[in-house]
Amino acid sequence: MSASDASGAARRGGGRTPHGVAQRRELVLAAFHLIAEKGFEGLRTRDVAQRADVNIATLHYYFHSKEDLIRAVVEYMHERFASLHEAERQALYDQPLEEFRHELADVVFKWRTEPQLYIVMVELFMRAVRDPVIQRIMADLDLHWHEYIKTYVTRGVAQGVFRQDSDIDLLVTSVQIFIKGSILEIMMHGEQFPAERLNAEIERWLTHHAR
Amino acid sequence: MSASDASGAARRGGGRTPHGVAQRRELVLAAFHLIAEKGFEGLRTRDVAQRADVNIATLHYYFHSKEDLIRAVVEYMHERFASLHEAERQALYDQPLEEFRHELADVVFKWRTEPQLYIVMVELFMRAVRDPVIQRIMADLDLHWHEYIKTYVTRGVAQGVFRQDSDIDLLVTSVQIFIKGSILEIMMHGEQFPAERLNAEIERWLTHHAR
Amino acid sequence: MSASDASGAARRGGGRTPHGVAQRRELVLAAFHLIAEKGFEGLRTRDVAQRADVNIATLHYYFHSKEDLIRAVVEYMHERFASLHEAERQALYDQPLEEFRHELADVVFKWRTEPQLYIVMVELFMRAVRDPVIQRIMADLDLHWHEYIKTYVTRGVAQGVFRQDSDIDLLVTSVQIFIKGSILEIMMHGEQFPAERLNAEIERWLTHHAR
Amino acid sequence: MSASDASGAARRGGGRTPHGVAQRRELVLAAFHLIAEKGFEGLRTRDVAQRADVNIATLHYYFHSKEDLIRAVVEYMHERFASLHEAERQALYDQPLEEFRHELADVVFKWRTEPQLYIVMVELFMRAVRDPVIQRIMADLDLHWHEYIKTYVTRGVAQGVFRQDSDIDLLVTSVQIFIKGSILEIMMHGEQFPAERLNAEIERWLTHHAR
DNA sequence: TATGAATGAGCCTTCATTCAT
DNA sequence: CATGAATGAAGGCTCATTCAT
Numbered sequence: 001m002s003a004s005d006a007s008g009a010a011r012r013g014g015g016r017t018p019h020g021v022a023q024r025r026e027l028v029l030a031a032f033h034l035i036a037e038k039g040f041e042g043l044r045t046r047d048v049a050q051r052a053d054v055n056i057a058t059l060h061y062y063f064h065s066k067e068d069l070i071r072a073v074v075e076y077m078h079e080r081f082a083s084l085h086e087a088e089r090q091a092l093y094d095q096p097l098e099e100f101r102h103e104l105a106d107v108v109f110k111w112r113t114e115p116q117l118y119i120v121m122v123e124l125f126m127r128a129v130r131d132p133v134i135q136r137i138m139a140d141l142d143l144h145w146h147e148y149i150k151t152y153v154t155r156g157v158a159q160g161v162f163r164q165d166s167d168i169d170l171l172v173t174s175v176q177i178f179i180k181g182s183i184l185e186i187m188m189h190g191e192q193f194p195a196e197r198l199n200a201e202i203e204r205w206l207t208h209h210a211r
Numbered sequence: 212m213s214a215s216d217a218s219g220a221a222r223r224g225g226g227r228t229p230h231g232v233a234q235r236r237e238l239v240l241a242a243f244h245l246i247a248e249k250g251f252e253g254l255r256t257r258d259v260a261q262r263a264d265v266n267i268a269t270l271h272y273y274f275h276s277k278e279d280l281i282r283a284v285v286e287y288m289h290e291r292f293a294s295l296h297e298a299e300r301q302a303l304y305d306q307p308l309e310e311f312r313h314e315l316a317d318v319v320f321k322w323r324t325e326p327q328l329y330i331v332m333v334e335l336f337m338r339a340v341r342d343p344v345i346q347r348i349m350a351d352l353d354l355h356w357h358e359y360i361k362t363y364v365t366r367g368v369a370q371g372v373f374r375q376d377s378d379i380d381l382l383v384t385s386v387q388i389f390i391k392g393s394i395l396e397i398m399m400h401g402e403q404f405p406a407e408r409l410n411a412e413i414e415r416w417l418t419h420h421a422r
Numbered sequence: 423m424s425a426s427d428a429s430g431a432a433r434r435g436g437g438r439t440p441h442g443v444a445q446r447r448e449l450v451l452a453a454f455h456l457i458a459e460k461g462f463e464g465l466r467t468r469d470v471a472q473r474a475d476v477n478i479a480t481l482h483y484y485f486h487s488k489e490d491l492i493r494a495v496v497e498y499m500h501e502r503f504a505s506l507h508e509a510e511r512q513a514l515y516d517q518p519l520e521e522f523r524h525e526l527a528d529v530v531f532k533w534r535t536e537p538q539l540y541i542v543m544v545e546l547f548m549r550a551v552r553d554p555v556i557q558r559i560m561a562d563l564d565l566h567w568h569e570y571i572k573t574y575v576t577r578g579v580a581q582g583v584f585r586q587d588s589d590i591d592l593l594v595t596s597v598q599i600f601i602k603g604s605i606l607e608i609m610m611h612g613e614q615f616p617a618e619r620l621n622a623e624i625e626r627w628l629t630h631h632a633r
Numbered sequence: 634m635s636a637s638d639a640s641g642a643a644r645r646g647g648g649r650t651p652h653g654v655a656q657r658r659e660l661v662l663a664a665f666h667l668i669a670e671k672g673f674e675g676l677r678t679r680d681v682a683q684r685a686d687v688n689i690a691t692l693h694y695y696f697h698s699k700e701d702l703i704r705a706v707v708e709y710m711h712e713r714f715a716s717l718h719e720a721e722r723q724a725l726y727d728q729p730l731e732e733f734r735h736e737l738a739d740v741v742f743k744w745r746t747e748p749q750l751y752i753v754m755v756e757l758f759m760r761a762v763r764d765p766v767i768q769r770i771m772a773d774l775d776l777h778w779h780e781y782i783k784t785y786v787t788r789g790v791a792q793g794v795f796r797q798d799s800d801i802d803l804l805v806t807s808v809q810i811f812i813k814g815s816i817l818e819i820m821m822h823g824e825q826f827p828a829e830r831l832n833a834e835i836e837r838w839l840t841h842h843a844r
Numbered sequence: 845t846a847t848g849a850a851t852g853a854g855c856c857t858t859c860a861t862t863c864a865t
Numbered sequence: 866c867a868t869g870a871a872t873g874a875a876g877g878c879t880c881a882t883t884c885a886t
Contacts (some may be wrong), residue, residue, distance in 0.1 A: 013845080020845080026882065037339060042254045045881060052368065055847045057883085122337060126250060129330060144400060170405065173396070174412050181392030185384070187340065188353060194381065201385050205416045225870060234870085256856060271857065273870095329882045430860085432675050461759060463674040467877060477851045482878060484849095544759060548672060551752060551820065566819060592827065595818070596834050602813030607806070609762065610775060616803065627838045629855065647866080656866090678860060688868045692861085811861065 011159030014062045024062050028072045035073065036116035040123055065099045074124060074137055076162070081141055085115040085148050089118070100175075100206065103149070107179060111186050118183050146172055153206075162206055172207065178202050235273050239283045247283065247327030251334055256280070285335060285348055291328070292352055296359050307367030311386075311417065314360070315410040318390060322397050328342075329394050347355045357383055361372045373417055382417065389413050427447055434482045446484050448474045450494045457495065458538035462545055466590070467491070496546060496559055502539070503563055507570050518578030522597075522628065526621040531603060533608050540605050568594055575628075593628070600624050647695045657695050659685045661705045668706065669749035673756055678702070707757060707770055713750070714774055729789030729840050733808075733839065736782070737832040740812060744819050751816050779805055786839075795839055806840065811835050 014020030030051035035043055042094040045066055049059040069097050085103075092099045110117055128135040149172045156162035157171075165171050225231040239264035246254055256277055260270040274280040296314075303310040321328055339346040353410050360383045367373035368382075376382055436442040452473035457465055467488050471481040485491040507525075514521040532539055550557040571594045578584035579593075587593055607615050636699040647653030668676055678699055682692040696702040703780055718736075725732045782805045789795035790804075798804055806827035818826050 011395065017845090019848075023845090039252075041250075044879090050345070056881085057847050057849095060882065061845070061847095064882095119340060122333070125395065125399070126333060126337065130250065131881095139399065149380065165353075167408070170408055170412065173405070174409060177370075177396050177409065178388060179392070180395045181388035181390070183387050184391045184395070188350065192385070194404035197378070197381055198385060198388065201381065208419070228869065231870070257852090257854090267856085268858080268872050268874095269870075272872090277856065319854095439848065442849070461674075461763065462674075466875090468875090478877085479851050479853095479879080480849075483851090486878095489876065541762060543760075544755070547817065547821070548752075548755060548759065552672065561821065578690045578775060589830070592830055592834065595827070596831060599814035599831065601814070601816050602817045603810035603812070606758065606817070607810050610758070610772065616806070619800070619803055620807060620810065623803065630841070653866085658866090677858090679858095690869080692868055693861065694866070694868095697861095791849085 007070070020062075023054070023058075024072070025068065027054070027059060027062055028076050031069055031073050032076060032120060033116060035123055036119045040070075040127060042071075045092045070127075071133070073120070074134055077117075077120060077124060078137060078141055081096070081121075082092075082144055089148070092152075094155065096152040096159060097161050097203075097207070099152040100156070100203065101199070104179070104182075104195075104202070107182055108186065111183075115187075118187060122183075122187070146176060149175055156206075164206055175202070175206070219404055221222075224271075224275060231273075232264070232265075234269075235283070236272055238265070238270055239287050242280055242284050243287060243331060244327060247330045250340065251338065254281075281338075282344070288328075288335060289348055289352055290329060292332075293355055300359070300362070302361075305366065307363040307370060308372050308414075308418070310363040311367070311414065312410070314392075315390070315406075315413070316375055317404045318393055321399065322394075326398075329398060332395075333398070337345070353387070357387060360386055367417075374419055386417070388412070428496070430493050435486060435495070436614075439631055442484075445474075445476070446494070449476070449481055449484055450498050453491055453495050454498060454542060455538060457545055458541045462492075462549065465492075485548055490606065492549075493555070496556055499539075499542060499546060500559055500563055503543075504566055511573070514574075518574040518581060519625075521574040522625065523579070526601070526604075526617075526624070530608065530617045533585070533605075537609075540609060544605075544609070548549065552567070555569075570599060571597055578628075594626070597624070597628070636835075644812060649669075649671055653695075655687075656687070656691075657705070659711050660687070660692060660695055660702065662761075664702055665705050665709060665753060666749060667758055669752045673703075675809075676703075679731055699703050703760075704766070706753070710750075710753060710757060711774055714754075715777055716734060722781070722784070724783075728786065728791060729785040730840070732785040733789070733836065734832070737812070737815075737828075737835070740815055741819065741828045751820060755820070775809070779809060789839075796841055806838070808835070 014024050027048060031048045033045065034047055034051060038047075043066075045059055046056055048069065049056045052059070059069070063072065088099055088102055091103065093175075124134060124138060128138040150168060153171055153175070154161060154168055157164060157168060162171070180192075182198065186195070194200075224281060226235045234270075235309075238259060242254070242259045245258055245262060253276075255271055257267050259280065260267045263270070270280070274283065299310055299313055303313065304305070335345060337351040361379060364373060364379055364382055364386070368375060368379060393404075393406075393409065397406070437446045449470060453465065453470045456469055456473060460469075465488075467481055468478050470491065471478045479567070481491070485494065492589055510524055514524065514583075530620060546560060550560040572590060575584060575593055575597070576592055577588060579590060584593070604615075604617075604620065608617070647657050650773075660681060664681045667668060667680055667684060671680075675770065676699075678692055679689055681702065682689045686693070692702070696705065721732055721735055725735065757767060757771060761771040779802075783801060786795060786804055786808070787801055790801060795804070815826075815831065819828070
């Protein structure tokens, strides 16, 4: 089941006329940025409305409740991350190692260009601990990511570029764990953290033909 | 500079008599558990007071503000994590590999016995993104942990048990990243996540005499 | 500089529709009466809202803070006193003595019909001691009053009705002092205080062609 | 009835040992200064206790309630003003004009050296509007003052120094009104207000042998 | 679609006061 | 006498939400 199923339920007003769609998007983006700035703890519907240049009542016309708005932000994040690797998947097809390197490098790049993405992601992650709906969506996202990594790792193992491990899912999960940990690390220490040498380290581990 | 410097500044109000000290601790624990349950977003001073079985005014007698209380929780976390490895440091001295294994196993163990610890830790981590005071304390904590890992990794390398790498700090950071990622993973997937096989994987990486 | 400059700054929140303007006025009047009854010391926003028949949140919709509301009351007082002598200024033009008598008589009349005016005025006066913003407005009010008195005193002196004193400002200030003192006296002793004979006294002083 | 009757009722703990008496006085003085600084509106028992260097509970040992403390301040003011003219009464006996001049000059002098006296006095005056107990004490004070002025005015009239008016009480009340008004004036305009010329004015009025 | 006005519920904080020690 | 601890009762303010227009 795809998490995007939730989208229909959240939609109330707007979204039919082009202007309505744009307005909704505007509000979701405003919420996204405010969550990044203040966290869920500091998220106020009034601020969201103001940032989107509309009245609070207007916000409630588009989103029945604050929860609805948040769900829309979750969907937005889902979209962004789900479509994340489409480009690489095609451009780097049959070059597993390059695809892997690209993925690692992308973490640092994204942090520099749009740190909000990770901040909101962790906020969402924390929300998932308490909210089953979000938990499901996040898990879904995690699974999609897992599957994506699996495609190139599988090819890499087949090509003999990556280590010859029978348990590919374990390899993939290890990669995910490393990237997740890296995100926390970069969030805490910023540019100080030695991305390149660390990435070389995990690459060595993944490519080393041990055993 | 040690983050424990902050403790004196935060301590105001009651807490001069032994009973007062105990009461303070009670309130901090109550806050700790409520943060784990509801997050900072859902933390209410009234709930904290109620859980500690005192009047709200009493809470404010011990902590001038909600922020003060939160800072005390941060200190509490600091204490707990700072003193975490004292026991191992002595019992497993000169057995670096065992110390490393113990550390990894401890993550799963702690999650089972006291998951609040990690939940609050990540909440604090998110707070640190916005609050420089907490940022400093968290960074300090991270550094302490780094130093601890470094002691046994250094010995392990010297003994030839671990990989002969010249950049020990990089090894340590890698270990930290792996553990941080593991915590996120376990928080998301719970017991499903294959702790033992994953730990074996990182251990192999750390002990493998490559290059 | 006119103290009415402050009015624009203080006006925030509701009050864009005619109904909103009326509601604001209602709240200001409620506050005015409550200050007269209980003083600033006993002024409670909840009471103000109740007296204006609205929710406390509604009060805060019109006035961001209690201070804002108080400033609006100050402006209200300013309006009332600034426009006080418009009528006399025209009706009694060229009859300085009558204008002076009217002013004195008005103190007693106002005390009988709307004592709140003086009570709030003295409360404001006390506030001005500590609040520079109010200090300025009150000083402005005092100056306006001074100028008004000066118009008829000047004419009176020119006509030979009042004492031939070169320092007219001193005469005016003396009149103001006498009236201020009278207000305190009447507030303390009520109707007992011999208004007519006292007024006759100051009038004699003002009209007596000494030196 | 003398207003000092109220003193017995207010006294609770302390006041028997010399130390107790001193402690009470200390607290009253602290309250006096704080009222001058913040007004009744901003008077906090905690602040009073702190300024007197004792615990809040200690304050409540000496004064049953905040009202009690305030009453003690009123008594203190009463004492100070009641004994105000003792010195002059003797030193300047048989020199009514000098006594009058001294009284006027004293207003400016006191404002310069201890403005708190007037500020608290007006605060008390406002309180009297609502509190009958204080109203009585203030009226009593006012009467005492009236009687004092009357002594020298009577002599002055008899000696032919002051105006030959049959209604001496009216003269006295006029003087009081002038002084009260002057106090408000000086509180509002500070040193700018032309004390000497104003005082000369009232003196001329009082000494001028009209009618 | 959009908004000005309104509100119930609740939040953090303060304050005078009490009491056991 | 003195104080640390505790509290009931507010008090100012905020917030998501509703509704008439």
